[in-house]
Amino acid sequence: MSAALSLAAGGAAASRAPHPNAANAASASQRTTRPIVTGTSVLGIRYRDGVMLAADTLCSYGSMAKYKDARRLQKINPKTLIGGGGEYSDFQAITELLRRNALEDRCTADSLYEEDGAEECAREVWNYLRAVMYNRRNKMNPLWNHLIVAGFSQNADGSTGAPFLGSVDKIGTTYEDDVISTGFGAYLATPLLREKWRADLEEGEARALLEDALRVLFYRDCRALNRIQIAKVTKEDGV
DSSP states (O other): OOOOOOOSTTOHHHHHSOOTTHHHHHHSOOOOOSOSEEEOOEEEEEETTEEEEEEEOOEEETTEEEESOOOOEEEEETTEEEEEEEEHHHHHHHHHHHHHHHHHHHHHSSOOOGGGOOSOOHHHHHHHHHHHHHHHHHTTOOOOEEEEEEEEEEOTTSOEEEEEEEEEOTTOOEEEOSEEEOTTHHHHHHHHHHHHOOTTOOHHHHHHHHHHHHHHHHHHOTTOOSOEEEEEEETTTBO
16 A cells, blocks of 8 residues: 655645635636627718718627627617627627616606607717726726717707717727728728718718728628628617
8 A cells, every 4th residue: 555745734635725825816806808709890980961880790709700690789879879899798788888877867867758858969978988998998807899989969958969970999099080990990991981971971872881891891801791780870860
């Protein structure tokens, strides 16, 4: 009969005991160090009567086309539309957060009717997202998304203002423009859209521009799909 000789203090029983820091390590907070299931480009364009967003419906798990019907354009309230590229679970969390805020605004408003203007305008949602993304970045736990917010701004008297299109990235950097693209589209689609953009674009012309840009991305971006989603926000009809 043979027995292993342990050199640890207290003998073999002590060497088999769990390390005192093991429980702390197991309960330590974890951070997302890289996106896992991701969507690619989202395109946005401002035209004469409103704002239009477009994106494909593919979410990739690495290089595998895993989900082919992922809707990356979401309605937040009757005045605001949001699109997101990057980690899809983070985008779902952001969408749920904004919808909870919209519901809270309606429940605490003086009127429960949508036309009474209790909802946040697109610019307010955009500014709120800037604070959310910057706050998560400072905690070293960013939301891995690049977002586009589309809708209308609000005038000082509460009336609906001009069409609004703004971008927020994962570290809270924001800007507004007439044409915005995320992901690979920032390199391929943005020059094409800027070349043909006009302030008096009709809705059909804006849609044709987005479809042409998405067609180029389908040919050139290996994480793109030929199934697309298009949404618009107009002053008369909302989202």
